[in-house]
Amino acid sequence: MVLAAVGQMRSTASLRANGEFAAQLIKRAALKGAKALFLPEASDYIAKSAAETVELAKAVEDSPFMAAIRKALAAVAESTPIYVSVGVHEPCDGGQRVKNTLLWLDPQGMIVHMYQKIHLFDVDVANGPILRESRSVEPGKTVLPPFESPIGQIGSGICYDIRFPEHGQYLRSQGAQILLYPSAFTVSTGKAHWHLLSRARAVDNQCYVINAAQAGKHDAEGTRESYGHAIVVDPWGTVVAEAQTESDDLIFAEIDLEKLAGVRMKMPLEDQRPEPSPYK
Numbered sequence: 001m002v003l004a005a006v007g008q009m010r011s012t013a014s015l016r017a018n019g020e021f022a023a024q025l026i027k028r029a030a031l032k033g034a035k036a037l038f039l040p041e042a043s044d045y046i047a048k049s050a051a052e053t054v055e056l057a058k059a060v061e062d063s064p065f066m067a068a069i070r071k072a073l074a075a076v077a078e079s080t081p082i083y084v085s086v087g088v089h090e091p092c093d094g095g096q097r098v099k100n101t102l103l104w105l106d107p108q109g110m111i112v113h114m115y116q117k118i119h120l121f122d123v124d125v126a127n128g129p130i131l132r133e134s135r136s137v138e139p140g141k142t143v144l145p146p147f148e149s150p151i152g153q154i155g156s157g158i159c160y161d162i163r164f165p166e167h168g169q170y171l172r173s174q175g176a177q178i179l180l181y182p183s184a185f186t187v188s189t190g191k192a193h194w195h196l197l198s199r200a201r202a203v204d205n206q207c208y209v210i211n212a213a214q215a216g217k218h219d220a221e222g223t224r225e226s227y228g229h230a231i232v233v234d235p236w237g238t239v240v241a242e243a244q245t246e247s248d249d250l251i252f253a254e255i256d257l258e259k260l261a262g263v264r265m266k267m268p269l270e271d272q273r274p275e276p277s278p279y280k
């Protein structure tokens with residue numbers, strides 16, 4: 001069993017302040033003995049408008065947010081090394097839009113894996129928000145194969161990707177044991193679907209699901225507000241850790257790959273898919 005830490009943030013438009021907060025989470029998670037810390041989508045900043053989202057984007061090497069993360073990793077590297085998954089924005093499209101990216105950093109702060117969000121949140125929800133993420137974000141085009149980590153094989157998605165079961169299923173077919181959906185869910189869609197989707201992806205793929213979350217109001221006017229409830233679900237669909245309030249900013253879960261193997265052995269879904277597929 002290996003300990004994972006999952007963070008909840010209330011990122012604002014200040015990359016510096018968000019970096020300082022993330023740095024504290026890294027130090028606290030490392031001190032507790034976690035081997036990996038998972039931070040939410042858009043940890044570096046959450047802006048009020050599409051235009052501001054594009055304006056604030058910084059290349060990883062120029063980002064004060066990333067500088068703070070790397071400094072914190074360096075501070076703990078010798079005594080309690082820890083890996084970090086973190087959602088950031090990167091400039092692209094000649095400055096017209098940004099990438100919504102998940103980075104996986106080793107304890108030295110080097111980027112080992114980088115995934116760009118594929119499915120963008122362009123929706124008009126009844127009694128909920130009208131959002132057009134594609135105004136400011138360029139969609140990614142590739143699902144990446146899972147990567148090795150101290151807690152198991154990780155497959156990456158971001159937020160809205162969780163609503164596309166084929167994304168998780170593909171990652172599972174490529175060997176994923178853990179699915180990540182770092183998120184900034186809206187309050188209304190979170191209330192309706194967050195737990196359902198987190199548990200569904202865990203059950204249909206027999207994977208751990210680790211969903212770090214943005215929580216609370218991101219600016220003084222409350223223009224953007226996120227649902228929170230950072231969560232870890234085991235491969236049987238049981239919630240093994242969940243942030244209970246907005247200020248519950250760091251939760252921990254033991255990742256048990258023997259438990260995962262047991263679930264898959266007793267109900268071997270992956271081996272029970274007929275060949276040739278009846279769905280094509």
Ligand SMILES: O=C(O)CCC(=O)C(=O)O
Nearest residue numbers: 121159160184185186189
């Ligand atoms: O799927 C949802 O309800 C929320 C998705 C979202 O907020 C996002 O992808 O940024």
